[in-house]
Amino acid sequence: MASLMEDEVFRSFAKYAAIVTVKLLLMGPLTAYYRITRKVLAFANPEDAAAHSSKPEEKKQLVRTNEDVERARRCHQNDLESIVPFVLVGLLYALTGPDPAWALLHFRVFVCSRLVHTVAYVMALPQPSRGLSWAVGLMTTLSMAHTVIHTLYLFIVIS
Secondary structure, three states: OHHHHHOHHHHHHHHHHHHHHHHHHHHHHHHHHHHHHOOOOOEOOHHHHHOOOOOHHHHHHHEOOOHHHHHHHHHHHHHHHHHHHHHHHHHHHHHOOOOHHHHHHHHHHHHHHHHHHHHHHHOOOOOOHHHHHHHHHHHHHHHHHHHHHHHHHHHHHHO
16 A cells, blocks of 8 residues: 555555545535534435325425425435546556646546536536536546556556
């Protein structure tokens, strides 16, 4: 591990992966914040409400949604779908020995795209802001994946 931490690309990856992972982790408390401030303290699932009431009309009142809460939950879901692949592919990419400048560009672009995506999602900014920021993050991860696959292919062919 100590030798990995001497590698400039790996250190950059670790820093930016930590940033987006913390951002991902903060989406849970953001959802809770919206639940509390919007007074949506009800249950999200009918089976949870059923454990607290046997009357059908009470169960319906216990299961509610709120647009702000659902928006935060959808943003969190999108983060899971984007950040987890970035961390996995980014780790493999960092291990391929890429040019440090290109690697840093990939990591920074991805992190910025996710931050813009979150702001656009939570604040309901007009499209295409959210869609473009998502696409930029996806293309960045795919670019790194291409490098990993290409590097492995070359390694197999040369061996």
